[in-house]
Amino acid sequence: MSETEKAIREIRINPIVPSESVLIATARSMRPRKEEAPAPRDTRQHVETCPFCRGNEDKTPPELRRYEVAGEWAVRIVENLYPVLGDDRDKSGLVFGLQQAIDGYGRHEVIVDHYTHGIAVHEMAEEHLTTLFQAYQSRAAELYALDERLKYILIFKNFGPAAGASMAHTHSQLIALPVVPQNLQEELEHSRDHYKKHHHCIFCTLIDEALTFETTIYDRDSGKIVRRINVGQYVVERGERFIAIKPFASRYEWEIHILPLEHNSDFLETSAEDMADLARVLKRTMARLDAVIGGAQYNYFLHSRPSSDDYSDCRGSYHWHLEICPRTSVPSGFELGSGLFVNTISPEEAAEQLRTVELD
Numbered sequence: 001m002s003e004t005e006k007a008i009r010e011i012r013i014n015p016i017v018p019s020e021s022v023l024i025a026t027a028r029s030m031r032p033r034k035e036e037a038p039a040p041r042d043t044r045q046h047v048e049t050c051p052f053c054r055g056n057e058d059k060t061p062p063e064l065r066r067y068e069v070a071g072e073w074a075v076r077i078v079e080n081l082y083p084v085l086g087d088d089r090d091k092s093g094l095v096f097g098l099q100q101a102i103d104g105y106g107r108h109e110v111i112v113d114h115y116t117h118g119i120a121v122h123e124m125a126e127e128h129l130t131t132l133f134q135a136y137q138s139r140a141a142e143l144y145a146l147d148e149r150l151k152y153i154l155i156f157k158n159f160g161p162a163a164g165a166s167m168a169h170t171h172s173q174l175i176a177l178p179v180v181p182q183n184l185q186e187e188l189e190h191s192r193d194h195y196k197k198h199h200h201c202i203f204c205t206l207i208d209e210a211l212t213f214e215t216t217i218y219d220r221d222s223g224k225i226v227r228r229i230n231v232g233q234y235v236v237e238r239g240e241r242f243i244a245i246k247p248f249a250s251r252y253e254w255e256i257h258i259l260p261l262e263h264n265s266d267f268l269e270t271s272a273e274d275m276a277d278l279a280r281v282l283k284r285t286m287a288r289l290d291a292v293i294g295g296a297q298y299n300y301f302l303h304s305r306p307s308s309d310d311y312s313d314c315r316g317s318y319h320w321h322l323e324i325c326p327r328t329s330v331p332s333g334f335e336l337g338s339g340l341f342v343n344t345i346s347p348e349e350a351a352e353q354l355r356t357v358e359l360d
Ligand SMILES: [Zn+2]
Pocket: 046, 047, 050, 051, 052, 053, 116, 117, 118, 169
């Protein structure tokens, strides 16, 4: 926090999902969480014993797909040795009293993001990141087409032990679920309600505000400036087709969302040219994060309109996005007990730090 900035202590409501709120408390004494110690990054190029390194293809579980560049694999998808969901059982419907369960039917796959062992996203070539996101896209489309019991395909990445990565070699995961997860369901429903009332996609409105809106709030009696709001201050990176934004109600100190500038509800409908710009915006955004917090441990995940016809009415109201959530602290009992996230760096300040990084 800069010396001149006044400490902020306010509860901010997530504009997309109003039931989610964040306590922004920038005074040092408000820090309720233990800082996550940065873990030393494994930067080795190649590890003889690592099943995900190039040359060790026979050591992985069965390969499902491979995506090649210049005759060699760039990205591979393999089965997960310890799947959280499987498609090996028939549906069971055992329900007792209030205990309801949905059978853990689904798929769990590992995406080897790159053949280089310890490479970080900001170090990958843009062309490679394009291939990676195209791999996400084509595999998700294949699985949706394969089995209509798969209601949502969640693609995510854990990077670093604090973010839950069990393998040091850079990888993502794909989990095909028999239900649409609750947080996505809420985004879909709230944005649909907003659309019904305002005939406008709420995500597009947030992007428009981020790019243009500026205002000054004066005190009614004294006429003094109470606050200057410049929503443009939330922009972290802007490409031709994508934008990286620091959400106004960020749950995590360094959380960033990347969205297509032009309205699109479905990641599966993203064109090859779009992917190239996404790769560029993601690479630059991750480079900014790395410069500011060094060796970021993070999760990122894709939120997109589910493929089933049940959600075709969300075509105009939903807007797909990538949420990047760096893990710099451990959640406290207060957060788990209240459901209120505490963020100790104001999103305005965090965005400014990220934006002012000089990139090549
Ligand atoms: Zn490796």
